[in-house]
Amino acid sequence: MNASANTVYQIPAIETREGAGVTVYRTIGTPQLRNFDPFLLLDHIDSDNPKNYIAGFPSHPHRGFTTLTYILDGQMTHQDSLGNSGDLGPGSVQWMKAASGVIHSEMPxxxxxxxxxxxLWVNLPAAHKMDRPEYQEYAASAFPVIRTPTYTIKVLVGSYDDTTGPIKDNITSMSFLDVQLRPRARFQITSPVTHNRFLYLFEGDGTFEGDNVASHSLIIPDADDNLVDFTASEQGARFLIAHAQPINEPIARQGPFVMNSRAEIEQAARDYQSNQLVRGAALHRHGK
Incomplete structure (x- = not known):
């Protein structure tokens, strides 16, 4: 199922297992919402039980899209087939354009x-699916934070008003924010009418355009309304909010590969099995 115009969706997260047995809460990329162009998947890790995360995500391939990993609490290490390695700590972000092919691991x-x-997985259009991979890693201090009496906003990708984050997606003009509201505070934001947008609530609860929203829920506003209007409960609330230009191309998807046709998926699988997935890939690394 794909989100369409003139509908407001509220999608509760589904608990599932990923990697070598990591518990994640998934909204985009489920039977309720297979894709939300250009967003392909949104997974949320939230556990203080090592059994739910200690197995991590051993080496696995990607082709055809970009991943954004944002750590709130704890520590993850990263290694990939292009020689990158790093530690993601509280507040840090990894932006990895897998494009033509990367094999990587993410371990607690x-x-x-x-x-x-x-x-978060973000699709790439056909013209960029076989680009050279790029890797960016940023510490928490790299991201601007806007503070007012009613809310705090961390700008991860793109911009909010006159504040711009260090990551820019020139393909989809994406913006990605971490928003924390004080108790009973109201937050409104507009985005280009051509963009798809979502809000994922992960702390507290509140109301979206008058409807109650529980934690671990994804909200997709009416496609014809570019205003997002959320009010926190007496507990306050914290959520991710993102918007981006849809790509409007066919999506063929199998596991870690996202292409435009079944033939391209089969080619990606053959390339991986024959150790050709990352052949000739050049690395573009950006600053921390």
Missing amino acids: KQKDGLLRGFQ
Whole structure:
């Protein structure tokens, strides 16, 4: 199922297992919402039980899209086939344009304690699916934070008003924000009418255009309304909000590969099996 115009969706997260057995809460990429162009998947890790995350995400391939990993609490280590490695700590972000092919792993550095974060997959158009991979990693201090008496906004990708984050997606003009509201505070934001937009609530609860919203829920506003209007409850609320230009191309998807046709998926699988997935891939690394 794909989200369409003139509909407001509220989608509760589905608990599932990923990697070597990591518990994640998934909204985009489920039977309720297979894709939300250009967004392909949104996973949320939130556990202080090591059994839910310690197995991590051992080496696995990607082709045809970009991943954004945002850590709120805890520590993850990263390694990939292009020679990149790094540690993602609280507040840090990894932006990895897998494009033509990357094999990587993401493993918890901690053995206990709270691990909390997100991974968002963003599609690439056909003209860029076989681009050279790019890797960016940023510490928490790299992201601007806007503070007012009623809300705090961390700008991760794109911009909010006159504040711009360090990551820019020139393909989809994406913006991605972490918003925290004080109790009973109201937050409104507009985005280009041509963009698809979502809100994912992960702390507290509140109302969206008068409808109650529980934690671990994804909201997709009416496609004809570019205003997002959320009011926190007496507990306050915290959510991710994103918008981007849809690509409007066919999507063929199988596991870690997202292309435009079944033939391209089969080619990606053959390339991986024959160790050709990352052949000739050049690395573009950006600053922390």
